Amino acid sequence: MxxxxxxxxxxxxxxxxxxxxxxxxxxxxxxxxxxxxxxxxxxxxxxxxxxxxxxxxxxxxxxxxxxxxxxxxxxxxxxxxxxxxxxxxxxxxxxxxxxxxxxxxxxxxxxxxxxxxxxxxxxxxxxxxxxxxxxxxxxxxxxxxxxxxxxxxxxxxxxxxxxxxxxxxxxxxxxxxxxxxxxxxxxxxxxxxxxxxxxxxxxxxxxxxxxxxxxxxxxxxxxxxxxxxxxxxxxxxxxxxxxxxxxxxxxxxxxxxxxxxxxxxxxxxxxxxxxxxxxxxxxxxxxxxxxxxxxxxxxxxxxxxxxxxxxxxxxxxxxxxxxxxxxxxxxxxxxxxxxxxxxxxxxxxxxxxxxxxxxxxxxxPLGIAGQAAHLALVPSARGSGADASKAPTSVSLFDQGLLQVLQASVTGLEPKRPYVLALASKPDGSGPLEPLAAFTTNPAGSAIVNALGPIRQVVHDMGATPRRYLVIAPGTAAQPGTPVQIQSR
Structure with a gap:
């Protein structure tokens, strides 16, 4: 030994x-x-x-x-x-x-x-x-x-x-x-x-x-x-x-x-x-x-x-x-x-x-640095311009205490087009939208999109507030179109 x-x-x-x-x-x-x-x-x-x-x-x-x-x-x-x-x-x-x-x-x-x-x-x-x-x-x-x-x-x-x-x-x-x-x-x-x-x-x-x-x-x-x-x-x-x-x-x-x-x-x-x-x-x-x-x-x-x-x-x-x-x-x-x-x-x-x-x-120890929620956005049956053959858009909600930093790895969209990441009141993305972030896709139809706020509390069914659903819609924050990607869960 x-x-x-x-x-x-x-x-x-x-x-x-x-x-x-x-x-x-x-x-x-x-x-x-x-x-x-x-x-x-x-x-x-x-x-x-x-x-x-x-x-x-x-x-x-x-x-x-x-x-x-x-x-x-x-x-x-x-x-x-x-x-x-x-x-x-x-x-x-x-x-x-x-x-x-x-x-x-x-x-x-x-x-x-x-x-x-x-x-x-x-x-x-x-x-x-x-x-x-x-x-x-x-x-x-x-x-x-x-x-x-x-x-x-x-x-x-x-x-x-x-x-x-x-x-x-x-x-x-x-x-x-x-x-x-x-x-x-x-x-x-x-x-x-x-x-x-x-x-x-x-x-x-x-x-x-x-x-x-x-x-x-x-x-x-x-x-x-x-x-x-x-x-x-x-x-x-x-x-x-x-x-x-x-x-x-x-x-x-x-x-x-x-x-x-x-x-x-x-x-x-x-x-x-x-x-x-x-x-x-x-x-x-x-x-x-x-x-x-x-x-x-x-x-x-x-x-x-x-x-x-x-x-x-x-x-x-x-x-x-x-x-x-x-x-x-x-x-x-x-x-x-x-x-x-x-x-x-x-x-x-x-x-x-x-x-x-x-x-x-x-x-x-990791502590709060190890706390996050993960979601995915998939093409919507109602919209157009989202490619279902691509990997789904991934969304992470990084806990910062009461707030979260949202980061979306957006894929499968039209290149060099303006879009809005928003909250919808219905799972299919219908109804009025509440914009979170506006962005323009790169030549590959992708983008990294960030937002900050108490987002996890509203996109999960936590009972305290009316639930919302993350969506991506073409257009601007002032005039968003029909969502082309919707929250999958």
Missing amino acids: KHRVIRAALLAATAVATLPGAWAGQVPGAASAPDVPISHRDRVYAAEQFSNTVSVTDPADNKLLGVIRLGDPAPGNLSPLYRGQLLVHGMGFSPDHRTLAVVSIGSNSVTFIDTATNAVKRVTYVGRSPHEAFFTPDGKEVWVTVRGENYIAVLDGTTYEEKSRIVVPGGPGMQIFSPDGKYGYVCSSFNPETVVISVADHQIVGRIPQPSSFCPDIAATPDGTQVWFTLKDVGKVVAFDARPPFAVLKTIDIGPITNHVNFARNANGTFAYVTVGGLNEVQVFRTSDFSKVSTIAVGKLPHGLWPSGDGTRIYVGLENDDRLAAIDTLSNAVVATIPVGQAPQAVVYVPGAVPEGDGLKGIE
């Missing part, structure tokens, strides 16, 4: 010893680096937008350990005296695996968290609506895409203070680096252009056209040959050569609400995993020939994803299911689902995040 314990300790120490200065054989590191087997020292983190939490999961047994609470739910976070973080969304981590960088869109901040103690080390405030942050491979800088403006905020990798800015096309959505640290790749959410930046001198050295202007995510292969980015509005993914002249290699039609892309390397090769929120699935492509090898049903509105340190699993945040899905990359089957906070966005897997101890300090 004693020898087994000593051997296990030596193996764990060896795995951890490979971490400083070398990521692993998976993204965001180089293919030549050693893989890190899954252990209780690893952590999976998810940034949760409506509970303002970061969930902490042990991948060895796929168990949620708790959450790091960075802010409060509504309406407390609407106060002018509110000091917490708001809309926790983006996430990156340092090359030594000891620091998380967590971006909060609504409070314009990057929170740096010690992975061993879960303690906040510093909060750095940047420009309007940052989206993602990541360390350069040498750990000397942190690049933050300030999506509400036209620059990358460059922070010192040790002090976390902003030291310079890199001007890029307006609305930078996400950045990632080549495994050798030579290039930074930055896609745009507001302009149809991705740029390549020399990390050494912060100069733009390449430009790649985007088929549309809404790119939320970008990733580089560990072998340093390809970069892929997603286009959420038109449902495509683009792969281009990671080296000059950065030529486009392939454009692939994916599906509505194409969210994030990432890579896993295993015995069968290197594969791109793409989350398709409007279809509630992950699509898998071989990077050698861009062929699709699998489609995996995972749950409602898959968003961020990241591979384990050995590439045997990939973890996916299910935004409208409040869960993580763990996918076995050899079988491409979901092997576990883990409850997390409300509306997980970015997900990262950090091998060796906790070098010693149980890593439970500073985390709390």
